[in-house]
Amino acid sequence: MHGFYASASYHGGPMPSTKTDRAWTQEELKGNPHEEANKADRVRRMFGAIAHRYDLNNRVHSAWQDQAWRRRVVAMAKITPQDRVLDMACGTGDLTLLLAKAGPEAILGMDFTEEMLAHARVKAKRWGQRHQGRIPDFQQGDAMAIDLPDQSMDVVTIAFGIRNVTDPSIAIAEFARILAPGGRVLILEFSEPTNRLIRACNAFYTRHVMPWTASWLAGDRSGAYRYLPRSISTFAEPRELGVMMQAAGLTHIQQQRMTGGMCTISLATKP
Numbered sequence: 001m002h003g004f005y006a007s008a009s010y011h012g013g014p015m016p017s018t019k020t021d022r023a024w025t026q027e028e029l030k031g032n033p034h035e036e037a038n039k040a041d042r043v044r045r046m047f048g049a050i051a052h053r054y055d056l057n058n059r060v061h062s063a064w065q066d067q068a069w070r071r072r073v074v075a076m077a078k079i080t081p082q083d084r085v086l087d088m089a090c091g092t093g094d095l096t097l098l099l100a101k102a103g104p105e106a107i108l109g110m111d112f113t114e115e116m117l118a119h120a121r122v123k124a125k126r127w128g129q130r131h132q133g134r135i136p137d138f139q140q141g142d143a144m145a146i147d148l149p150d151q152s153m154d155v156v157t158i159a160f161g162i163r164n165v166t167d168p169s170i171a172i173a174e175f176a177r178i179l180a181p182g183g184r185v186l187i188l189e190f191s192e193p194t195n196r197l198i199r200a201c202n203a204f205y206t207r208h209v210m211p212w213t214a215s216w217l218a219g220d221r222s223g224a225y226r227y228l229p230r231s232i233s234t235f236a237e238p239r240e241l242g243v244m245m246q247a248a249g250l251t252h253i254q255q256q257r258m259t260g261g262m263c264t265i266s267l268a269t270k271p
């Protein structure tokens with residue numbers, strides 16, 4: 001299974017450019033961004049524009065909860081030393097590095113935005129100087145057409161990525177295809193809080209505070225942080241994600257809500 005790592009190593013060089021045009025207009029975000037034409041292209045441009053401040057914005061705007069949510073994914077994945085792990089839509093590699101710490105046999109981060117991967121590779125290099133164990137490899141790739149053989153992975157994770165994919169059901173079917181029997185898929189995604197008070201506070205914060213402060217921190221003009229709340233409120237509920245997992249032939253579906261339902265982890269197994 002290590003063949004594909006050969007093409008995944010980082011050769012250094014400058015970070016790709018972070019300058020970009022507007023990916024989403026105010027008008028487009030009044031509708032359903034998941035139904036907009038060229039969603040994949042807009043998503044890629046948007047993450048290219050915010051990559052340089054992505055981690056800082058995550059920490060600040062989740063009140064430092066985001067890493068705790070990712071750590072919960074790692075705990076639920078029950079990684080063994082024999083596991084081959086793919087972190088799809090890995091972005092700047094935060095979850096990939098936490099998974100690497102759990103000591104799997106092999107760990108690959110994949111994403112279609114080169115600017116995000118460039119940050120992940122730099123972080124992994126630094127991480128490797130401080131930790132023992134396998135340093136993750138990073139490779140550019142698309143969740144809807146994964147360039148990996150059938151049954152070549154034991155764990156597939158995707159954190160805050162499935163919402164950004166053009167057709168989540170195709171991506172989930174791809175996850176099922178590349179998993180070996182007994183393998184696990186874990187999807188971490190924002191959800192609407194179940195608690196009414198948390199839901200009201202969260203709605204105010206994500207619609208009226210965060211888009212301004214996060215755009216300012218990132219110097220962003222792509223519309224990424226106005227897309228974020230809209231993409232959450234118009235996305236599939238956890239129950240619908242469970243149905244997609246079932247349709248892909250996955251079983252033993254479990255869902256765990258966190259922080260008053262602000263995020264949900266969906267776990268399923270390949271029979």
Ligand SMILES: C[S@@+](CC[C@H](N)C(=O)[O-])C[C@H]1O[C@@H](n2cnc3c(N)ncnc32)[C@H](O)[C@@H]1O
Pocket residue numbers: 040043044047088089090091092093094095110111112113116141142143144158159160161164165166
């Ligand atoms: C919100 S970020 C999440 C990054 C990371 N997983 C984390 O926990 O912070 C979403 C990522 O999904 C990636 N993405 C969106 N659609 C994708 C696709 N079809 N294939 C691969 N990556 C995709 C974006 O490039 C972006 O890096």
